[in-house]
Amino acid sequence: MRPFELTAPATVDAALATRGTFLAGGTTLVDLMKLNVLTPQHVLDINELPLRGIDTSDGLRVGALERMADVAAHPGVYPAISRALLLSASQQLRNMASIGGNLLQRTRCTYFRDVATPCNKREPGSGCPALAGANRMHAILGTSDHCVATHASDVAVALVALDAEITLRSEDGERVVPLADFYRLPGDTPDVENDLRSGELITEVYVPRKDWAAHSTYVKVRDRQSYEFALCSAAVALDVRDGHIADARVAAGGVATVPWRLPAVEDALRGEPATLASFEEAAAKAADGAKPLSGNAFKGSLLKRTIIRALIELTEGGRG
Numbered sequence: 001m002r003p004f005e006l007t008a009p010a011t012v013d014a015a016l017a018t019r020g021t022f023l024a025g026g027t028t029l030v031d032l033m034k035l036n037v038l039t040p041q042h043v044l045d046i047n048e049l050p051l052r053g054i055d056t057s058d059g060l061r062v063g064a065l066e067r068m069a070d071v072a073a074h075p076g077v078y079p080a081i082s083r084a085l086l087l088s089a090s091q092q093l094r095n096m097a098s099i100g101g102n103l104l105q106r107t108r109c110t111y112f113r114d115v116a117t118p119c120n121k122r123e124p125g126s127g128c129p130a131l132a133g134a135n136r137m138h139a140i141l142g143t144s145d146h147c148v149a150t151h152a153s154d155v156a157v158a159l160v161a162l163d164a165e166i167t168l169r170s171e172d173g174e175r176v177v178p179l180a181d182f183y184r185l186p187g188d189t190p191d192v193e194n195d196l197r198s199g200e201l202i203t204e205v206y207v208p209r210k211d212w213a214a215h216s217t218y219v220k221v222r223d224r225q226s227y228e229f230a231l232c233s234a235a236v237a238l239d240v241r242d243g244h245i246a247d248a249r250v251a252a253g254g255v256a257t258v259p260w261r262l263p264a265v266e267d268a269l270r271g272e273p274a275t276l277a278s279f280e281e282a283a284a285k286a287a288d289g290a291k292p293l294s295g296n297a298f299k300g301s302l303l304k305r306t307i308i309r310a311l312i313e314l315t316e317g318g319r320g
């Protein structure tokens, strides 16, 4: 790890006025500093800032510094969000890691984390060894010729499904952005992963109160049952009335370069009876446009089956 300066601003204004890299739980940042993937000169510990609190009086409001474990355990948090959090990392990590930091975690692509290999995301223009290399864990949706890395966050998938917004604050003021619009496809600039501006802080995450939010779930498929990133995941929320689907929200993880909303699947579910036949027909559209790599063609059918399983769990009480 390279030497760096560490300071701990006492106020949000002081944090925004000082140029540096924010440190929350440190479970991504310090990890990547040890690997020399990230080499900040000035680290700003933001843990004393007043960016906490979980408020469920009008939808769900979560301060960016709330720990994953505390959000997951809160009784007012929508099921898809708490399940996504509880299926993430380990209890020790969830006790340290913040919601804001989770949304900004970096990809787990092994080439990105190894400074001895080229990687367009880490070093623009150096190449992408995953295209012809070990790519079983990589994306089939939203990819480009320059990067095929998945977005690693579980809770971001649930939040995108539930129409979440984030509040961003800089010295220029505050702005609110739908989380789905915040993440950027890799295109020819995979090093630019999101819309965060220099010196900007995530201060809050907001999920609107909707009929379907409380009737939601998150299903994660992985190589082992704990402490593992998703091969494929699905966040699903349904508003079912008289056996028919009045409204639906569906997003996928582990298969795409950003948390991947599936509007075609949602459209196919709306107005249909809540039956296995409807679920299968809608899920058949999930991998439209997918570009499998040499090692991950299985993800297309896995994605469809993961969505069907989530829909069954929601409508038949966990038969999955």
Ligand SMILES: Cc1cc2nc3c(=O)[nH]c(=O)nc-3n(C[C@H](O)[C@H](O)[C@H](O)COP(=O)(O)OP(=O)(O)OC[C@H]3O[C@@H](n4cnc5c(N)ncnc54)[C@H](O)[C@@H]3O)c2cc1C
Binding pocket: 021, 022, 023, 024, 025, 026, 027, 028, 029, 030, 031, 064, 065, 068, 087, 088, 089, 090, 093, 096, 097, 098, 099, 100, 101, 102, 103, 104, 105, 152, 153, 154, 155, 200, 201, 202, 203, 227, 228, 229, 230
């Ligand atoms: C072994 C292991 C397994 C894991 N498994 C999973 C998993 O299964 N699913 C999953 O979703 N995640 C998983 N993670 C990732 C983990 O959830 C993230 O590392 C964690 O959520 C990051 O939060 P943090 O507070 O520690 O962020 P930090 O490491 O402190 O920061 C991460 C990044 O966000 C920036 N940042 C932090 N807070 C803010 C803010 N408020 N505003 C602006 N910038 C900010 C930092 O500058 C840094 O760039 C795993 C991590 C490890 C190490």
Ligand code: SF4
Binding pocket: 107, 109, 110, 111, 112, 118, 119, 120, 121, 122, 127, 128, 129, 130, 131, 146, 147, 148, 149, 190
């Ligand atoms: S997939 Fe993306 S992160 Fe992985 S090596 Fe290629 S450019 Fe780097």
